[in-house]
Amino acid sequence: MPKLNISIEDEQKQFEADVAAVEKQWSSPRQAHLKRPYDARTIAALRNSIDAASPASSTQAIKLWNQLREHDKNGTLELTFGTTDPTVVSQMARHSQTVYVSGALCGFSEVAIPGMDHADYPWDTVPKVVQKIFKSQLWHDQRQRQFRLQHSPEKRAKLENWDYMAPIVADGYMGFGSLTSTMKMAKEFVDAGVAMIHVDDLAIGMKKFTVGQGRTVVPTSEYLDRLKAVRMQFDLMGAETLLLCRCDTDHSEFITSVVDERDHEYVLGATSNIEPLQDCLKKAVSEGGDLTAARNEWKEKANLKTFDEAVKAIASESEYSAYSAELSKETFRSLISRRKIASRTVKQEVLFDWELPRSAMGQYMFKPCVKAIVERAIAAAPLGDVTWARMDAPVWKDLVEFHTGVRKVYPDRLFAFGYTGSYDFAEAGFTPDQVKTFHLDLAKLGVVWQVQPIWSLQGLNQAVEKFSKMWTEEAIAGYIRDVQGPALAADPKVDGFEKLSWCGGYLADAFFSAVAGEPITPK
Known part of the structure; x- marks a missing residue:
């Protein structure tokens, strides 16, 4: 494999030119509204050495x-x-x-x-x-x-x-x-x-x-x-x-997952002392019960709420107003932050556990x-x-x-x-x-x-079903009446195999003519 014969100076010069080209593209009217977490130098360094x-x-x-x-x-x-x-x-x-x-x-x-x-x-x-x-x-x-x-x-x-x-x-x-x-x-x-x-x-x-x-x-x-x-x-x-x-x-x-605090406001938790949902479902399976019914019954007993809803359910009007006022000082609050605010503004302990409703695959319930x-x-x-x-x-x-x-x-x-x-x-x-x-x-x-x-799953299927029924019942007579006749009689002709300008017949002729050295455009 031959070594690239390029000086470090030329390599750096080319890199700086690539960076400038990226920055120019990003500042165009088409892309000016976009915000990236990386800079143009990063992109230029990740690109191929040739334009691909x-x-x-x-x-x-x-x-x-x-x-x-x-x-x-x-x-x-x-x-x-x-x-x-x-x-x-x-x-x-x-x-x-x-x-x-x-x-x-x-x-x-x-x-x-x-x-x-x-x-x-x-x-x-x-x-x-x-x-x-x-x-x-x-x-x-x-x-x-x-x-x-x-x-x-x-x-x-x-x-x-x-x-x-x-x-x-x-x-x-x-x-x-x-x-x-x-x-x-x-x-x-x-x-x-x-x-x-x-x-x-x-x-x-x-x-x-x-x-x-x-x-x-x-x-x-x-x-x-x-x-x-x-x-x-x-x-x-x-x-x-x-x-x-x-x-x-x-x-x-x-x-x-609840890894992002921006999502915490909408995660549901149990607000009653209750066994985990998965334990309930395992029990239903072992007893040959209906899983859907068991799940719905558990959800009702769990009294599922978001944390803010759980606070509102037990707080007085003044307590909830104080909770909401402090909560609104920041755009997003984690569950930990919400619990701390509730502990300062609400007398009763807020019972809330978002682990109990988790699914068999570990998902958290979401509202x-x-x-x-x-x-x-x-x-x-x-x-x-x-x-x-x-x-x-x-x-x-x-x-x-x-x-x-x-x-x-x-x-x-x-x-x-x-x-x-x-x-x-x-x-x-x-x-x-x-x-x-x-x-x-x-x-x-x-x-x-x-x-x-999904037009094809409704519109196209309907059209095919209608045609299929007609074809099996009336054969070529129905086809001539409903399809072939109207298509050939239309002006301009309906797109199809017989319409050479649409199916590519003239294009194929042009290929043959070009190979033969014949002109394909009028003088």
Whole structure:
């Protein structure tokens, strides 16, 4: 292996130039709002000696950033939906500015063993789907450009001209492991051409979006470390890729640890003298009892409360006022600090034990609220570009409280929002007319990017089921009536195999012509 023939002086000069380039990028309008826990010298020292950047992701990210800022300026929004299919993406280009690649969809259609949304598939699954879609976008962009340029400018003005390079937003889940795993995932996304990824605060290996008990978040500090790891990987690659900070704290029942005092306000503890929950459940198992019933009975007897609620339950009005006044002198208080304040302001001893309700996997019980989500979003904001709070129900009061709460601290913050497939707007108190303007009302709060993540599991499945029924009952006659006939009769022709400008027939001809030395553009 040959030694590098470079002087120490030249090496240091190149390093200082790299540092200056990093600092210049960080001070740009695109990145000036970001705050890192490391400096430009650290990033420059961690980079390769050659430029290994992936410019496609940066190009798409800047395009998306400009789109979102323009929406915010105009009070408008981008509406998109989730898919993993390149053919579907080619049709989205006519109406949507972006494409969403949902992890849940990938878990159903892109893995060897499909399953519910538990993020239990290989960490590179979603980046590979992004790469597949991005390459299809490049191909559609290429064949459209070639087809247009084989016509004169006069004829070209009448041809279709779609923006197939819609920026891709993808689901990064919780990073799929340690910080180095998170960094590797982020790198794969950038190399694949993604414009933005979102990373959440759920616990690895404990994601449960089912009807059972158990959504679990990590401590605020662990969540921020994930975001720092992603941001650092983007910086190492010199990428403009956007980071969407997603909080899944809403309706979470557990938190993995109480290591971060910022979370202590929301941890539940038993306020009655009672055996540990795990002892109760072990007893129920040994006696052949119902675990769910045993758990619910234990929770009722435990009289679960946060520490502040436990104080309020036993304190007089004046005592609780004194407790609250001293508590408010600092933004965050640990449980130890809360106990000390209570001992000075409340006569009775506060019975509170957050160890007793811990689960079999060691999680602490958690009581989420909008305030908790706002605090996490504010803590994460300096590391990312957009914020998304996953809400399990369309409670307008909570939505307003969250978005206005974050914007009190970050007035220019951009937001994303995801519609679940089971939102019950009527139950949430919305009239039909209010549902019609719901997306526009969200846009007024700064929610510039809105997505229906699992359209394929509802919309596409419905379409396929309907077609399948027709096909098996009516065969080719039904196909001609409902599909082939309308497609061929449309002007311009519907995208399909017969439409050579869409399926790439003219592009293939151009390759052959170019190899043969024939011109492919009019003179």
